[in-house]
Amino acid sequence: MKSDNSIHIVTQALRDLIASSAPGAQLPSVRDLIEKFRVSPATVQNAFARLAGEGLIDPRPGQGTFVRQRPITGAASDLSWQAVALGAGRHAGGSMQDLLALPPPGSIPLSMGYLPQDLQATELLSAALKQIARNPALWDRLPFEGMDLLRAWFAREIGHGNVFSPHEAIICPGGQAAIASTLRALLAPGSTLLVEAPTYIGVISAARAAGITLVPVPGDADGVRPDLLEAALHETGARVFYCQPTFANPSGALLSELRRKQVLKVVADARAFLIEDDWARDLHLGSPPPPPLAAQDPNGHVIYIRSLAKSAAPGLRIAAIMARGAALARLRAARGGEDFFVSGPLQAAALNIVTSPGWKRHLSTARNALAERRDALVTALRAEIGSDIGINVPQGGMHLWMQLPDHVSDTALASDLARQGVLVSPGRAWFPADPPGSYLRLTFAVAPSILREGARIIGTAIRQRGDRQTE
Incomplete structure (x- = not known):
């Protein structure tokens, strides 16, 4: 990708400069490098991150970036064998890296x-962490599905008859991890995922990393078009559709009441799954949004994802996936083999703040x-x-x-x-x-x-x- 090539160019130019500079010498600023190479700030930050990882530079916040040591002299390392061993890349992460920088x-x-x-919600988080610090048991092993009380909170939040029970929720380290786990659980490499167009850049990145083919389904101000979704399911044979029906990122579209019913019917008739990413439910800026699609799904077609990082703080990497039937079993197997369980203190902090009067x-x-x-x-x-x-x-x-x-x-x-x-x-x-x-x-x-x-x-x-x- 163009972004990856720009990072390489800037990184190599800085390596050459480091090689000719004395330890302690100050490198050009981010702004100077942006002007010189006509690249984005994220590209420069990524180049600095690579050099810091190699131990070549010493970033000092508020002061600048300095040469840490001279590169080792002598025969240069030959890393070209890695290109053959790794094969074709599946990560198209340049745009995602720009956003994360x-x-x-x-x-x-x-x-x-x-x-x-x-x-x-930093004050709530600080108070919560002080309180849970007195409970050493939270550092022990936890069920990989998560703390029971936190799972129960996520399940209750859907409301409308408690569609999901607490045991049908799995706690994950953030919404991105929940999306990646769900894709790996439901889709094999080479299979097809339908997505709205435009759609969340994180699902594009996760799908491509997993070797999944993406097929866009256009929409408008009222969200994805059910007629085009029906056609895409029929023509591609896809059985999974990723959707953000409530304030979609990036378009901001809210799936209309009529289309919510139509989309659920289209998915049910196709015997397909709908991954509902309800990332912005807490951030409505007027009237509360309609209930989640999951609340109107009696037969297990909707896999529901809800995260707290957007509405609380980026560091509160807590989300939940909810599903039923064989899909839930697949998700449990996927999550259990990835990172065992989410940190107990972090789960306890999340539970503390969402159940506090200050939330x-x-x-x-x-x-x-x-x-x-x-x-x-x-x-x-x-x-x-x-x-x-x-x-x-x-x-x-x-x-x-x-x-x-x-x-x-x-x-x-x-x-x-x-x-x-x-x-x-x-x-x-x-x-x-x-x-x-x-x-x-x-x-x-x-x-x-x-x-x-x-x-x-x-x-x-x-x-x-x-x-x-x-x-």
Whole structure:
């Protein structure tokens, strides 16, 4: 991939510089390297991470990055044999790595996927950790399915008659792990997974790493189109569909009430599974969303995933998968062979905060702030670019999905913005196949003043792209 090649180029240039520098010499800053190589901040951060892993550099937060030691002299290592041994790569992780890279200090991070620190449940977590520190038994072995009380909480949260019992929930270390485990449990390498278009970049990455073929199913502002889903199930023979019916990432779409019934019927008629990733249920910015699809599924077609990292804090790597029947047995087998069980103190901390009186207050505060910040970004973008700009204003989550003018490349624009310290996510990374247009995903979770400055720079960059087109 282009991203991987850029990382290699920057890494190799830095290796050459290190080889000719004395220990303790300061290397160029992230901003200087961005300007020199015309790459994103994430690419530079990945290059630094590789060199730090090799023991060649000494990153000092707030000071810079310094040469740690000279590379070992003498005959160079020959690592070329690894290319033959490893074979063709299945990971298409460049875009995922860009999103996971920590933003450089002073940047405007409009590409992140978590609440910023000022909206995280850090006080609740700190109090919870102090309390559970007095219980040494939590460091002992736990059932690989998770703590009973935490499993019961996840099952109750679906409501509507308690569709799942606690023993049908499995605790996982975060939503991404839950998605990857579910794909491995339900799909063999070479099989087909249907996904919405666009869809969550994490499921694209996990599916490709597992050797699974992705087939997109288009949707619109009301979510995935049931007629196209039915056609895709029939034409491909696929038996698994990954869906985010509630505030989809990146589009923000909310599957309409009518389509929820239609999608469930299409999946049931095809005797297929639907993986419901309910990542943003806690982050509705108006009226509460409709019940999960799982609440309307009596026959075990829906595999349900719910995570806490988005609504609490990125470090609370706690999620649950819920399923029934043979699918649950498959998931138990997959999870039991992967990481045995999730840390007891982390599970206890999660249970503590979601059952505390402060949890609802935290969610209310976060929702109010997100709604204000969403409106601030939409207003600023329309003022900078025009009221007819294609923005899907979501009723939940933390992302705007913005369609760019036809003449503006999303990846070129993202590179322009990165050189000015504004980090955005190009839309094409969120499509498993060719995108139908040019898009940006913009996070509106950061402070309004930052959002307004980001919108100003984005508007200027789009106008400059248009000026170049007409020259």
